[in-house]
Amino acid sequence: MSPAGPLRREVRWSDSDAGRVVHVVGCVTDEVYSFLGPATHALARSGLDQSVVMIDDVQYRHHLVSLHERAELVLAPSLRNPMRQWREVLKALRQTLADSPPRAVHLHGIVPCLVGAWAVRTSGIRAAIFYSPHGSRAMGRFKWIGATLLWLFRPLLQPGSNTAIVNVPQERRAFDKWKSVDVIESPASDVFLTVARNEARHPLVVTGGREHNPRNAELLAQLAVLLTDDALRIGFNWIGSVDPVSRQRLNAAGVSVFDVANDAERAQRLAAGWIYVAPGGTRGFPVFLVEAMAAGLPCVAMDTPQHREVIRDGETGFLCESERDLIGCIATLVDSPTLRTRIGEAARKEARERFGEGRFSSRLLAAYSFDSPTASDPDSPAPLEGAPA
Template identity: 30%
Template sequence: MKEIVHITEAFGGGVLSMLTQLSNRAAAAGVSVTILHSIRPESPVNFSKLFHPAVRLVHVDMCRDVHPVKDWTGLWDLVRALRHCDPSVVHLHSSKAGVLGRAAACIATPDARIFYSPHGLSFLRRDVSPAKQLAYLNFERIAARMGGVIVACSASELHEIESKVNPRSAVLIENGVNVSEIPPRIEKDDDRIVIGMSGRASYQKNHEAFASLATTLQTPNVGFSWIGGNPDELPVEARSAVKCSGWVTRDRALELTAQLDVYVQTSRWEGMPIALIEAQVAGIPAVVTDVVGNRDVVKHGVTGFVATSIEEMGAYIARLRDDPALRARMGAAARHAASARFSMDTIFRQWLSIYETGSGKPVREPLGANEVASYEARPDSQF
């Protein structure tokens, strides 16, 4: 490969995590890597320090929401930036880059192999109107006609893509983590239990639900921890029930995650959450909402529980809270399964293979017909 160019407007969170891992490994292997990126409020100030010295970072202004004038400007800025590169691969991350990036690549680098990772489908957003959801779906359908391979990060995301977007080519490569960087859950000498979540305050992450669970389930020996949150982002009645770390580095977030006994993910929608994967690799049983991404990571009844309502989440959390043997058994199962399944060593080899071949052939065999229910939401799900 001559050069890999990554393009993203969503320069933060799980997208940034995957970008650093893919680009750093490629750069270390001697591949030229350029990242065309925007800046979001959640983008870390010191983001350049996260990347291999050989990775070239180029700022291109793109906006998250639909804005005809800014989108037109962003498109031609991408075209100019791509013409300064000579990529054999253009990898687009998140929905805005998926649309603008495919158009720009068709204009500037028509011979490059194009891959698009949604990292959470925009038409699944619950913070916009049904009309906007339909508009986002139509944008995805139009962009899919421009070519390239859509790469889903979870089986349920792939199911949504194939059933609603109807792309020419779609494959599955799950998100991965550097397993060796993730500290295992810390064994405690006392009987105090810590239940926690990790992530920013947002409608998507649904931190209000976590706060509600904390006020309902806390006891003198059970504490709730919000890694990345601030007290003023909580309802007043929940501030005494939840300990907030404030913004922390990723290394510190992993240290705090290792102190948890139960991990909770209350998201309204996802792609495949990195923080949840990290918690499972650490050996922490998880209770998650039954949405795209969450239900793919957690094996219900084995490495945690997948809940269809907040009330059901509360019941599952209480069950784990009150049963040390169950926590230990599920935690051990989570660590064993997740460490093998989500190892970035394996995931990166899958990416290199598809980068080099440009093949639309699934990197993993698709789920069998009898497994569809494992990633489709149950009919009674409230999420």
């Protein structure tokens, strides 16, 4: 049985002559969304129309409502067969390009880079192309695969005439032979920078995420068990969604789970914490760590390349090489309100200067070589065509 065609959220294009940007994505994971979401808002404020071609994976549909309301969404059906899956994405993209030639095409992820570049080259359109890996596995644990793909598909990708945009500085090395590489780190929403700190009555360690990540949940559960002490009365909160098995594991360890719906609620939950802990790594930009810094929490993180890019050890947070170090830092911060305040204020100052939404917008538009924002946000869109009632 052949799959149904893509769902579309149709929009009324603006009256601006700024043009259109087409984004091509696989699944909108946390790492991808941390860049794509703010990008759709920044580009909309500049007067640009946008289309986002992506895989309609129910696991990540919660991100769609936070993409800018004036972005047309083109959702390719989610299929188990990878070859059929990407053929559907290619078909949806070709139709989107044919509807109205864009001014630029931004490809998010390694496979979307290959599929999107093929669609653009074979369509005959002339548009600027931007590539972003967003913590793809092919840039991390399997970086030899990513390097091989980039080398094999050089004639298609044309690195000498196109631009890469990375939001994790260490990914820059994979694109050192490209025309240009811009490092544009994902922003923290203003609600985190402005939320008032409101520490709980008793010590509270917080962490979390939106994407299913059993390993991080497992690590937090282990940490909660190790720090269980009636005298210390340390509480643990997971802020975000988890899979059923991880929820059961966290609850068994005495960790409270709060599946928050939006940034404002997450900021309020963070504000009650004494300490934010990042017990495991992330493939891409550590968005939840940055949000905690923006909320003014002292952060304790395992010493991974991504965390090292964000935290200055001993100044804006603490980097730990072992579980013992992690527990030691938590204990020190629990015992010292002055240290919590100093590190938390330094973290928020760093986040405001480095991860503010205004800085992100200006750097993104500069990378696109587009003008600064001038237009206001337009009207709301129509619902998805073909979506179930």
